[in-house]
Amino acid sequence: MIERRLCRKRVLVVLDDVDDLEQLEALAGSHDWFGEGSQIIITTRDEHLLTRKIDAIYEVSLLSHDEAIKLFSRHAYRKEKPVEDYEKLSEDVVSYAGGLPLALEVLGSFLYDKDKDEWSSALIKLKCIPDIDTIWFP
Incomplete structure (x- = not known):
């Protein structure tokens, strides 16, 4: 068709x-x-x-650590970098997301305007999930 x-x-x-x-x-x-x-x-x-009948392949790499922090911060804080007292939590989330832009955006938006206890609780739950690739890219 x-x-x-x-x-x-x-x-x-x-x-x-x-x-x-x-x-x-x-x-x-x-x-x-x-x-x-x-x-x-x-x-x-x-x-x-x-492998068949492809004219060109463009490989897209994951974000660098600095790019990941910046993207995550835009969604989590509406700023370019983590706010004071949230640096370590932000590093943990960015590390968990592994440079995947969609994961960083979703996690940042979810954690926006939440207190540190809610962030810590969310990180504990996320770390129980074995492989982030299965969540974001089934």
């Missing part, structure tokens, strides 16, 4: 977090499914899915 409807149209297709070859083939089976000049962008954590 996708091929039939889009074969003559120039489109931009974004397939985010693809983790299965069958999923990829069902949604973007071949270049000729789409009109001339179409672009297909695929994000995946499994580079083995990108």
Whole structure:
């Protein structure tokens, strides 16, 4: 159905977090499914899915520690750096998130305007979860 409807149209297709070859083939089976000049962008954590008919691969790295602190602080404090007395807690959260931007944004927004006891409690609960990748990237 996708091929039939889009074969003559120039489109931009974004397939985010693809983790299965069958999923990829069902949604973007071949270049000729789409009109001339179409672009297909695929994000995946499994580079083995990108072995066929790929024009270019762009690898996105995790955030550096300083970038992670800055992004987290924007969401947790609405400032560029941690507020006084929250530095250690911020370091713990950033370390837990492992440089993943979505995790940093969600955790920062969740902890915004909460006191230190709530932060500590949240960190204890988070540390009971074995692998953050399974939460943010199932």
